[in-house]
Amino acid sequence: MDRVQLLLLGFPVFLFCSDLVNLFTPPPPKQHHHHHHPPPPSIHETTDFSATQSNHARGVYYGSVVELKFCVSCSYRGNAMTMKKMLETSFPGIEVILSNYPPALPKRLLSKVVPIVQVGAIAAVVAGDQIFPRLGITPPPWYFNLRANRFGAIATTWLLGNFAQSTLQSTGAFEVFCNGDLVFSKLQEHRFPGELELKDLIANRLPNSALGKNLGSVWS
CATH class of the missing domain: 3.40.30.10 (Glutaredoxin)
Structure with a gap:
């Protein structure tokens, strides 16, 4: 595998890893605002008026x-x-x-699968000459068509994958x-x-x- 192939394969893999980190990293915990509730009203009118002033200052x-x-x-x-x-x-x-x-659960799950499909397709286009023989599979006819225009196939795969992921995450x-x-x-x-x-x-x-x-x- 030459340097160009390594570069074409390594860049999508790097982006894929970044997507996985963003997808599977749990969001930071919400900060709970501890509200200081005003003191309960007393029987004395002066205490009630103090609580009124405190609430007015807060809003x-x-x-x-x-x-x-x-x-x-x-x-x-x-x-x-x-x-x-x-x-x-x-x-x-x-x-x-x-x-x-958030979108529905099936959409969330599919949005996590899209990056995996993206990288798999790009890896097949870039390094199919080494991948298919090692798997004992004869390269399918569509592979040769994609290999003839590798850059266009990679760009199209990445753009379509990102569009599909954005659509699945939209509500x-x-x-x-x-x-x-x-x-x-x-x-x-x-x-x-x-x-x-x-x-x-x-x-x-x-x-x-x-x-x-x-x-x-x-x-x-």
């Missing part, structure tokens, strides 16, 4: 969580970041979490959850939510602010 919607689950491979991150900033500005103290909406999802409840689903509506629309949907799901509750208890 009147402190404790509420909105999760945006979107398709990362669909390049929806920009939309998610825009919605996150809008919600954090509109609802002080609210926590907005961004996460990937087209942009799902919005407020305190665990689904408030908008792009999979159901087949569109993105408008900023004003999403703001109204979240506002209808948020409980009354802790500030309003504490003030009511003070004046009662």
